[in-house]
Amino acid sequence: MQKLRIIKSRFVPLKIENVDTDQIIPARFLKATTKEGFGKNLFRDWRYENNDESKPKKDFVLNDPAYSGEILVAEKNYGCGSSREHAAWAIKDYGFHAVVSSFFADIFKNNALNNGVLPVQVSESFLQKIFGQGADSELTIDLDKQKIRIDNTGEEESFGISPYKKTCLMNGYDDIDYLISIKKDIEEFETKKQSENSKTYQSA
Amino acid sequence: MNETNKTDSSRAYSSNGSGGGRTLFEKIWDKHIIKKIEGGPSVFYIDKHFIHEVTSPQAFTGLNNRGIRLFRPKQTVATADHNVPTLHQELPIKEELSRLQVEALKKNCAEHGVELYGLGHPFQGIVHVIGPELGITQPGMTIVCGDSHTSTHGAFGAIAFGIGTSEVEMVMATQCILQSKPKLMRIHIDGVLNKGVVSKDIILHIISKISASGATGYFVEYAGSTIRSLSMEARMTICNMSIEMGARGGMIAPDETTFNYIKGRKFAPHGEEWEKKLAYWKTLYSDANAKFDKEININAAEIEPMITYGTNPGMGIPVTGHIPSLSEVDEKEKASFEKSLRYMGLEPGMNIKGKKVDYVFIGSCTNSRIEDLRMVASFVKGKKKAVNVEVWVVPGSRQVEMQAREEGIDKIFEEAGFMLRQSGCSACLGMNEDKIPAGKYCVSTSNRNFEGRQGAGARTLLASPLTAAATAITGVVADVRELLN
Numbered sequence: 001m002q003k004l005r006i007i008k009s010r011f012v013p014l015k016i017e018n019v020d021t022d023q024i025i026p027a028r029f030l031k032a033t034t035k036e037g038f039g040k041n042l043f044r045d046w047r048y049e050n051n052d053e054s055k056p057k058k059d060f061v062l063n064d065p066a067y068s069g070e071i072l073v074a075e076k077n078y079g080c081g082s083s084r085e086h087a088a089w090a091i092k093d094y095g096f097h098a099v100v101s102s103f104f105a106d107i108f109k110n111n112a113l114n115n116g117v118l119p120v121q122v123s124e125s126f127l128q129k130i131f132g133q134g135a136d137s138e139l140t141i142d143l144d145k146q147k148i149r150i151d152n153t154g155e156e157e158s159f160g161i162s163p164y165k166k167t168c169l170m171n172g173y174d175d176i177d178y179l180i181s182i183k184k185d186i187e188e189f190e191t192k193k194q195s196e197n198s199k200t201y202q203s204a
Numbered sequence: 205m206n207e208t209n210k211t212d213s214s215r216a217y218s219s220n221g222s223g224g225g226r227t228l229f230e231k232i233w234d235k236h237i238i239k240k241i242e243g244g245p246s247v248f249y250i251d252k253h254f255i256h257e258v259t260s261p262q263a264f265t266g267l268n269n270r271g272i273r274l275f276r277p278k279q280t281v282a283t284a285d286h287n288v289p290t291l292h293q294e295l296p297i298k299e300e301l302s303r304l305q306v307e308a309l310k311k312n313c314a315e316h317g318v319e320l321y322g323l324g325h326p327f328q329g330i331v332h333v334i335g336p337e338l339g340i341t342q343p344g345m346t347i348v349c350g351d352s353h354t355s356t357h358g359a360f361g362a363i364a365f366g367i368g369t370s371e372v373e374m375v376m377a378t379q380c381i382l383q384s385k386p387k388l389m390r391i392h393i394d395g396v397l398n399k400g401v402v403s404k405d406i407i408l409h410i411i412s413k414i415s416a417s418g419a420t421g422y423f424v425e426y427a428g429s430t431i432r433s434l435s436m437e438a439r440m441t442i443c444n445m446s447i448e449m450g451a452r453g454g455m456i457a458p459d460e461t462t463f464n465y466i467k468g469r470k471f472a473p474h475g476e477e478w479e480k481k482l483a484y485w486k487t488l489y490s491d492a493n494a495k496f497d498k499e500i501n502i503n504a505a506e507i508e509p510m511i512t513y514g515t516n517p518g519m520g521i522p523v524t525g526h527i528p529s530l531s532e533v534d535e536k537e538k539a540s541f542e543k544s545l546r547y548m549g550l551e552p553g554m555n556i557k558g559k560k561v562d563y564v565f566i567g568s569c570t571n572s573r574i575e576d577l578r579m580v581a582s583f584v585k586g587k588k589k590a591v592n593v594e595v596w597v598v599p600g601s602r603q604v605e606m607q608a609r610e611e612g613i614d615k616i617f618e619e620a621g622f623m624l625r626q627s628g629c630s631a632c633l634g635m636n637e638d639k640i641p642a643g644k645y646c647v648s649t650s651n652r653n654f655e656g657r658q659g660a661g662a663r664t665l666l667a668s669p670l671t672a673a674a675t676a677i678t679g680v681v682a683d684v685r686e687l688l689n
């Protein structure tokens with residue numbers, strides 16, 4: 001996984017609440033057996049008229065040439081619904097490295113972190129300040145300092161992340177590397193659990 | 205409904221049980237934590253792992269890339285459900301990508317020694333239907349699957365929740381994932397349900413009250429006299445939809461109903477082992493002095509047959525109610541509300557009852573068990589569907605289908621003009637060819653009414669099997685109570 005530290009970029013404002021993962025990547029695109037190539041179908045049904053790539057919907061922000069960047073900014077409760085990790089893969093494959101919202105659904109947050117996409121949860125008022133910025137303004141997200149800044153105005157806010165996840169992202173490790181490294185503990189636990197279980201059951 | 209928030213952060217809880225009482229969740233959680241990472245999550249041990257064709261291929265590829273084998277194949281069970289056809293399952297799958305996914309699952313399971321209940325197998329079915337039905341799902345277990353409705357299994361007093369594909373790979377590699385302990389919420393439902401009101405209405409009512417994100421960050425325990433009176437199937441419907449209010453999962457303490465359901469099933473313990481396990485299962489309940497971060501009380505008598513009108517499951521109303529008018533909607537929510545109604549082709553303030561529909565879908569891991577089919581059959585017996593609706597009944601598993609045929613339920617459906625198909629997820633998410641056409645209305649017993657969920661442009665109204673059946677007969681959104689004698 002790529003190491004993450006500072007993301008300084010313009011942003012794409014998605015002013016929609018409760019964006020569910022069925023919108024991020026509709027079910028019909030889940031038939032792949034690899035993790036690549038989902039970006040072109042990100043927000044597919046919001047992006048194109050009648051599922052036709054030659055007919056982009058003009059009023060959808062991804063089709064607005066004024067906006068671009070590595071940061072997606074969305075209204076509250078982003079990523080609810082289905083647990084499909086494809087939603088995080090699509091976000092990443094499209095080129096976003098961070099998603100900013102005032103509230104994230106649990107599974108999406110986890111999936112994003114596991115794929116090197118940083119979910120940045122900000123206050124509702126800060127979120128609205130970001131939405132108030134023009135298309136050419138930039139945000140700076142500093143993972144180490146856990147700060148997000150609106151570059152134009154200098155306003156900033158801190159965000160939370162578990163220290164463990166932070167270390168993983170900054171060093172490009174993933175959870176599986178860690179779990180494999182403690183396999184001995186897992187095996188010991190299994191043995192203990194088995195003998196404990198048989199004791200519990202017998203004494204009852 | 206009333207709510208209490210416990211802000212007391214110094215909860216008298218200690219993981220070795222020496223403090224105050226423990227919740228059902230904590231009793232199981234504590235038994236499965238291998239270690240806690242400093243400043244991070246805990247290493248959480250998984251007893252059972254279900255996999256299916258859609259969220260497993262990339263995980264298997266990950267294992268293969270790391271050059272490792274699946275760690276505990278005996279604790280993993282696979283089925284093909286999400287994109288399988290529901291007609292002519294004996295023929296090769298026509299749609300190429302679906303076929304490739306199902307074939308990849310077969311190959312991966314064979315290579316890694318995983319038991320697969322694939323197409324054609326008598327145990328095939330929706331992953332959350334077959335686990336309980338085969339007696340694989342048991343109290344006290346930790347269960348995960350790369351599917352958000354894994355919460356269904358919590359009805360047995362298990363900690364069960366959906367995970368992403370990276371986590372599927374973690375479980376395959378190590379039988380563990382990393383988890384932080386969620387906050388705990390308890391929802392009490394007490395009292396007697398009204399005529400025509402079933403468990404689906406309970407959960408739609410709850411979600412409409414607390415919203416589609418109202419339980420985010422929480423694991424929910426359902427309790428109270430109403431829950432106790434429900435069958436296992438009905439309890440599964442409730443736990444199933446916990447995720448639709450944002451909860452990580454839902455659970456219900458096991459009791460005689462649970463034990464009777466499990467007893468004698470294919471993979472249930474028997475003989476001496478049954479007795480030992482049973483004694484343990486009986487210790488699985490929240491202690492009287494256990495503390496929850498939030499408690500909600502609901503009076504069962506207030507619940508009416510429910511239906512959704514919008515594009516998230518929190519947008520539900522009693523079938524006799526009206527869609528909120530603009531003045532009833534919070535200023536901040538107005539834009540999403542209007543967007544949602546535009547998609548649905550509905551107007552603020554209008555009544556939902558009497559709305560003409562085109563399809564009725566009875567199926568999905570929420571409501572496709574034998575009890576659901578029996579409920580529908582006993583209601584439609586001797587009646588005929590309205591000419592303007594097409595009715596699909598998709599059993600949750602091969603076993604459910606066989607049982608329905610044995611009981612003559614298939615005949616009742618045939619006479620009513622309902623089409624009994626073969627098992628799978630089907631129009632719940634429209635990954636196979638069972639899609640609702642754009643612009644059409646479908647009253648569905650599934651769990652999600654998101655835009656395009658049942659097919660691009662499809663308009664979904666979520667309801668109970670009884671309300672769906674009544675709608676099928678009248679051709680319009682119906683109040684089932686008017687049709688019950």
Ligand code: SF4
Pocket residue numbers: 285286330331332351353568569570628629632633650651
């Ligand atoms: S029936 Fe629907 S909700 Fe259930 S597992 Fe299948 S797709 Fe998911």
